[in-house]
Amino acid sequence: MSPFRADVLTLFPEMFPGPLGHSLAGKALGEGRWQLRVTDIRNFAIDRHRSVDDAPFGGGAGMVLRPDVVDRAVAAVADGRPLIYLTPRGEPFTQKMARELAAGDGMILLCGRYEGVDQRVIEAWRMREVSIGDYVLSGGEPAAMVVLDAVIRLLPGVVGKEESTAEESFSQGPLLEYPHYTRPALWQGRAVPQVLLSGNHAAIAAWRREQAEAITRTRRPDLWALYLRERQEAEKGAEAGARAEPHLEETQNPERNPEESQKTAETRRPLSPPESSREGSVIVKAVGTA
Numbered sequence: 571m572s573p574f575r576a577d578v579l580t581l582f583p584e585m586f587p588g589p590l591g592h593s594l595a596g597k598a599l600g601e602g603r604w605q606l607r608v609t610d611i612r613n614f615a616i617d618r619h620r621s622v623d624d625a626p627f628g629g630g631a632g633m634v635l636r637p638d639v640v641d642r643a644v645a646a647v648a649d650g651r652p653l654i655y656l657t658p659r660g661e662p663f664t665q666k667m668a669r670e671l672a673a674g675d676g677m678i679l680l681c682g683r684y685e686g687v688d689q690r691v692i693e694a695w696r697m698r699e700v701s702i703g704d705y706v707l708s709g710g711e712p713a714a715m716v717v718l719d720a721v722i723r724l725l726p727g728v729v730g731k732e733e734s735t736a737e738e739s740f741s742q743g744p745l746l747e748y749p750h751y752t753r754p755a756l757w758q759g760r761a762v763p764q765v766l767l768s769g770n771h772a773a774i775a776a777w778r779r780e781q782a783e784a785i786t787r788t789r790r791p792d793l794w795a796l797y798l799r800e801r802q803e804a805e806k807g808a809e810a811g812a813r814a815e816p817h818l819e820e821t822q823n824p825e826r827n828p829e830e831s832q833k834t835a836e837t838r839r840p841l842s843p844p845e846s847s848r849e850g851s852v853i854v855k856a857v858g859t860a
């Protein structure tokens with residue numbers, strides 16, 4: 571399987587890989603699980619001053635990245651992978667989006683600067699506009715690093731079993747994670763919750779679930795409402811499924827009903843993409859040329 575290919579379009583290519591060259595992401599980059607190609611938008615400037623921006627029509631402070639320059643930079647790397655423009659006006663980046671992106675073969679991230687990018691080139695390329703939060707950064711580069719980090723750690727083999735992503739926040743629906751404890755069992759007069767020392771796996775799982783629910787309910791009422799809605803829908807779905815379930819013999823005996831048996835097997839497949847290994851060469855930095 572080929573590696574996950576990430577392209578970043580930026581006016582500051584020297585910022586990359588930055589933090590992504592360290593720890594999990596850096597190790598995965600070295601192992602060829604993902605590739606990073608960084609393109610300097612300025613290399614696609616048209617005039618001899620290599621200008622990439624101009625004053626906004628209609629007046630106002632700041633400068634805007636020119637559509638013709640950005641268009642040439644995007645055209646140099648576009649190949650059907652998701653094309654994302656990082657902007658505070660975009661749809662919120664979520665764990666769900668990270669999972670979707672990690673299941674693909676790569677992505678292209680456009681980093682804005684100044685007041686942003688001319689709207690026409692965003693529309694012409696049908697870019698997905700994505701925000702990492704309700705605040706304004708001075709450039710898209712830290713946002714691109716956030717998106718890349720969240721996606722890369724979901725690629726097969728990047729996070730080892732000991733740091734599994736299966737139980738962390740957002741992995742089981744819109745719930746925040748339960749609290750963690752390690753040795754010593756008693757620290758500065760604070761004891762670890764007794765249930766965690768009990769060895770009773772069912773009781774521990776139930777405690778963790780309660781904690782995750784309580785933390786989500788108090789800290790993030792928006793996620794809590796979503797969780798309740800999803801749970802209600804799942805319960806309704808399960809009830810409807812139970813009512814519609816045909817007689818066991820009909821679905822389990824392929825000779826009696828081969829078509830139905832095939833359909834049932836398909837619907838029972840996991841929703842997430844199959845785990846697979848990715849390998850390939852590493853391009854840490856390949857700055858584009860005009």
Ligand SMILES: C[S@@+](CC[C@H](N)C(=O)[O-])C[C@H]1O[C@@H](n2cnc3c(N)ncnc32)[C@H](O)[C@@H]1O
Pocket residue numbers: 655656657658659680681682683684685686687700701702703704705706707708709710711713
């Ligand atoms: C100073 S900001 C521009 C802000 C823009 N004028 C606005 O008010 O929406 C410059 C660049 O930083 C990036 N940026 C800033 N905040 C961001 C956020 N919350 N999420 C993603 N990208 C962001 C975008 O690429 C943006 O083009």
